[in-house]
Amino acid sequence: MAKNIKKALKDFWYGKPHTAEEGGRRLGELYEDKTGLLKHREWRGVKDTFYYMYMIWGYNYVHMITDILKYSNNPIDFVKGTWRYRWMGQTYLPVIHWFERGLQGMRGEALAASAWHYRAMVSASIQQICNFFNADTRLHGGKENQAYKTSIYANETTCGTMFYPWMDAGYRYIPMEMIPYFVTCHVNSHTVLNYIDAVQSIGLPGDPCPMCQAEAGIFVLDDVPDSAPFTITCNEACDASVSTSTLQDWFFDKPLFSLPMPMQFDDPLVKKYCMKEIEECWKFIEKQTGVPFNWDSMVKRLERQNKLQRDEWEKWEVAGKTDYYPINGVAQALFRIFSTQYGIQGDFWEEASEKVKKIMYKCVEKKINPFPKTRHRVIAWSCAPLYFSNWCTWAYNCWGLNCIINMDSLMFNMEIRTDSYENMLEDLAQYHMWAPMRRMAVGGMHHIFELWEYMEKFNCDMVAMYDQLQCKGMQGVHGLFEDEFRKRNIKAFWMPHALPDCRTVSRAEIRRQINDYMTTVMHEEPLDPSLLDFDDSMTW
Amino acid sequence: MCKIGKFFLKFLGIFFAANALLFVVFFFDLDGKLMFNVVEPFLKKHYDNMPRRDRLQEPYDMDKFPKY
Numbered sequence: 001m002a003k004n005i006k007k008a009l010k011d012f013w014y015g016k017p018h019t020a021e022e023g024g025r026r027l028g029e030l031y032e033d034k035t036g037l038l039k040h041r042e043w044r045g046v047k048d049t050f051y052y053m054y055m056i057w058g059y060n061y062v063h064m065i066t067d068i069l070k071y072s073n074n075p076i077d078f079v080k081g082t083w084r085y086r087w088m089g090q091t092y093l094p095v096i097h098w099f100e101r102g103l104q105g106m107r108g109e110a111l112a113a114s115a116w117h118y119r120a121m122v123s124a125s126i127q128q129i130c131n132f133f134n135a136d137t138r139l140h141g142g143k144e145n146q147a148y149k150t151s152i153y154a155n156e157t158t159c160g161t162m163f164y165p166w167m168d169a170g171y172r173y174i175p176m177e178m179i180p181y182f183v184t185c186h187v188n189s190h191t192v193l194n195y196i197d198a199v200q201s202i203g204l205p206g207d208p209c210p211m212c213q214a215e216a217g218i219f220v221l222d223d224v225p226d227s228a229p230f231t232i233t234c235n236e237a238c239d240a241s242v243s244t245s246t247l248q249d250w251f252f253d254k255p256l257f258s259l260p261m262p263m264q265f266d267d268p269l270v271k272k273y274c275m276k277e278i279e280e281c282w283k284f285i286e287k288q289t290g291v292p293f294n295w296d297s298m299v300k301r302l303e304r305q306n307k308l309q310r311d312e313w314e315k316w317e318v319a320g321k322t323d324y325y326p327i328n329g330v331a332q333a334l335f336r337i338f339s340t341q342y343g344i345q346g347d348f349w350e351e352a353s354e355k356v357k358k359i360m361y362k363c364v365e366k367k368i369n370p371f372p373k374t375r376h377r378v379i380a381w382s383c384a385p386l387y388f389s390n391w392c393t394w395a396y397n398c399w400g401l402n403c404i405i406n407m408d409s410l411m412f413n414m415e416i417r418t419d420s421y422e423n424m425l426e427d428l429a430q431y432h433m434w435a436p437m438r439r440m441a442v443g444g445m446h447h448i449f450e451l452w453e454y455m456e457k458f459n460c461d462m463v464a465m466y467d468q469l470q471c472k473g474m475q476g477v478h479g480l481f482e483d484e485f486r487k488r489n490i491k492a493f494w495m496p497h498a499l500p501d502c503r504t505v506s507r508a509e510i511r512r513q514i515n516d517y518m519t520t521v522m523h524e525e526p527l528d529p530s531l532l533d534f535d536d537s538m539t540w
Numbered sequence: 541m542c543k544i545g546k547f548f549l550k551f552l553g554i555f556f557a558a559n560a561l562l563f564v565v566f567f568f569d570l571d572g573k574l575m576f577n578v579v580e581p582f583l584k585k586h587y588d589n590m591p592r593r594d595r596l597q598e599p600y601d602m603d604k605f606p607k608y
Contacts, residue, residue: 040568
């Protein structure tokens, strides 16, 4: 009896322990059937529960409102936009649940540090949403206001860095699909299905990459705000996106510059070609805006971007060589891909990075291991399932698989020189060619096998190999990886998925594949058996 | 009890009641349940029924280029 009371008090104060043997927390039992909603949130102990309640849940609700007030010219436009655009209303209201999925089971420093990455992403998203709505002619009776005239639309994989030269003059880069497509898939995976179905309903085949389909579908459903007088498109990571650009040209019907993203980027002649294309793009922007390229504006922001990159190297050093890195897999991947694509358009990335570094050095100094139940250090490779980007949180809680680093974080692994125009242009061309999903995936050529080098650098003993079923490029190298895994005796599991489309491979199926690998190949027992199998087919 | 003391007690009472209410919403995921069961279905219905332009009716003038 006294022992039970003592355990109950300990559980109340510190939260229940992780593993089944220790009388664990059984996180899987917190879910309602199918919806993935929580019967109740996890009791993480007094300190972490109240930290979560005030500093994550409450703090982010409040800051979502203050961010709207900060970035919106008129908050009424925000309400009007929410009513007008499905990707806005259906997606961004449940954003706190997105935190919940990514941070489940986290405690102490891991909880605090990972949440700062989420905070920065939410802030950047609200800034983009406000940029859309401040300028949208549909929300302003067809008027082309000052915000409209100073907005630059571009495809989401055209990096924000490209547009720094016009930012001192008050111009903003709005990635056309980053909010309506990319971020929505993570927050509420239901929304994007409307856009995929829309593009197939006009007769396009269903087998190309669903990312290209969804991005075109937003235009088919007339759900792209009219917020800029011209646009820059590109072929993204794969050539299915060329068709997306064609549809965008049709439906956008405004001046458009198509900026190519070369496939075989190791060729120096291709790089020269790419540099010329970037300069052509800049000439196009100069013509459209009447504002010349501003070197100082470019350098100012590049310096900040480079500092952010150096911060990341600092963090990776700790992640690779110690057990004290406090960021979980999903917070690491999303922060990095989002910040490198959107670029420096506010101070949210730098603020979050500083806060995370502070927590990280506390872990180093006090020798705190934020993921104490780690059994395997995992590197995730290729393109991740957007609707289940939080799989790493689940995998750590269920199996002790700690995703240390991933391909998405490593793609833009470089600084851009600012000592001369020529050097800057050369590096920017490299940066542009190392686009998301391009450098080490489709078109990556020899770079796909940089996996082995990074595996060693980050001291990982297992590979989570994403298997995007509709990506023709990566399907083509499936066998090469299989051969190399065998030859090198590397522990690796495959994760089939269809990028944004949760109907093709469900989350439960992805979990089943990992469970099978862990039991039949690794012969391991789950840390938390309640997470092995549950139905969340209707969840966001 | 002096007026300041009464005010202080009242303030404390309201503060703790508000926090307790907030905790109930937080702990039982009532915000998530509201969004999932009420707000999202309502908005979905609205977006599904919204009149939209039929973009396929718009000509794609491949041989006509804007003035740029």
